[in-house]
Amino acid sequence: MPLFSGSVPPLLDKRLLFVTGKGGVGKSTVATALGLVAARRGLRTIVAELASQERIQGLFSENGEGERFREMELKPGLFTISIDPQQAMEEYLRVKAGTLGQALGASRLFQAFAMATPGMRELLSIGKVWELAQLHRRTRGGAPYDLVIVDAPATGHGVGLLRTPRTFADIARVGPIAHQGRTIADTIADPEFTGVVAVATPEEMPINETMALADELARDKLPLDLVVVNGLYPPRFAFDEIAELNDALTKTRSALARSALRAALSEHARAGTQREQRDRLRERVDGRLVELPYVFADHVGLAQLDVLAGVLEEASL
């Protein structure tokens, strides 16, 4: 099934991907798994976390504690960074305004002003993301990336984030912020350059939110390139086997067998609900949907991420 049509390039041919979704649906997991797929294809890729969540470095905890807010190589070709608005501001000022900028960046009063200005943290964060995606990096010694994947904040804030540059450009009208805001906003609106991936678990609320996100993005003329439904239970039992399980439940005298049978029936019920929810979303997004299986593990580590990346790879993004 072709995922894309027309002139929109395949997902991983873009340079900037925003991965968003409701809290707790596995955005970091999906962002990192996408990063693994890209790196396997030989793309120099970076996964950028916003607002110092520091989850991705945790996913790779085998590599030990990394330095915060620095580009860090997780695997050959796959980097990660945790973006801190304050640090992004200092960097921006240094590049844009030289010594004066440095003085401003060092001023606590200025910092307090900038950090308290509504939307400024978001603008600075997204500005840094934009910088990472440039072929000519501003950061001294920064090599260009083929792909930047952003592990964006929860849905509501996520759309706000994508809108921030345009809003700032509108508010500031003229001057450097307006110019910068417009440049970034144009980049985000360019489907050749930027893609949006929504992650949802197959439950009512995340699915509702994803559908609302699709509407909102459409209103802002931004594309929703792909939806990842994360955490689907495997279809273990056929419909006519359920009667057999119920029957066995009445027959067995073993408490352990009863527990196992109840667990099976319970998972079957959940799996059914999950598929109903997935189908609701699939209809809304015209099949631009990829499924990831539930990970039965202590936590999602490198081994599990490799498996998920394999599933994404097969979906030929």
Place this chain on the structure above:
Amino acid sequence: MNVAEMLDGKRVCVCAGSGGVGKTTTSAAIALGMAATGAKVAVVTIDPANRLANALGVEQLENEPRRVEPARLETGTLEVKGELWAMMLDPKRTFDELIDRIAPDPGRAQEIKENRVYRELSTAVSGSQELTAIAKLYELDQEHRFDLLVLDTPPSRNALDFLDAPGRLNAFLEGRALKAFMRPTGLGIRALGRGALPLLGGLRRITGIDLITDLAVFFQLLGDMTSDFSQRAAQVERLLRAPTTAFLLVTSAAREPIDEAIWFGQRLEADGLPFAGVVVNRVHHDLLGDREPREVRRALARVLPPGLAVRVAENFRDYHVLARRDDHNLGRLAGQLDERRLLLVPQLDDDVHDVEGLLRIHRYLFGSQAERERLIDDLVA
């Protein structure tokens, strides 16, 4: 302890937790359970699942609590002696109402609401949901119409946002740092000393004149109202710290939400905020105990055809991985706080989105210690 005991003598219950852990559902179940005990309860929520909103009859955006029709709560299993009210928070409208309330006259309120900085501030900005949720909570508390208010905190990735975001926005509204910039000839800038003027020039060069002008206009409009914001912030702070307020953490048993619950608990303690307990949703209880997985297969083989028995056993093995994970995480959580303040709700067969569903959770939240232990024993046996 059950929820009724945790909330005994409380007037406000703040349900906090990271995203995707069932916070909205838990808030509704708590409100329903407390209403059943005879209290007049209002639950304030943002964006519940459509079906839950329908079930409670709060799909209309009125930004005021509405009584859930008693007929909707009649299920035959739980008698609701009190009243359940519910509202869906509209952050933009709450912000507008706040401006209406503290503006010196309607004309000024109108000007502020039309200001572009304000429009941005009251909608897009992170923190506005949190700030308005607290503002609404405070307002409802002042009206003394309810015995108990249950606040479902806005969805965010990080539970701590709820404590931090309003402060950031408030700091801006109070304009502590800004006032100095906004009055270039005023005392503020002189007090800053010689460094201030080039700083101001630099700020203009970096941000653009118009942004500064817009902000200046915004703060001129706010004028003395900034002190009202400070005053309100202080009152809200007092409300959150009051002995009649309870913070209830909601989490699932997975690793990250438990980590956040632990941090949040520590933060509440450090900040001197009243902590009531933790509700852990979607717990996978250990069904195997000290028996061998082999025994599962043997027992199943007696009642199922071989192929099916293998798949049931595989499902059980996968379930057990989650049970071990949950057990480990619950152990970490219990190590950090009073174990009696931990309420466990098992993984249910279906999402909860109606009154019947809320009642299924009710037993795990409001049952006595013995009743709750029996429920879990039944699961395991």
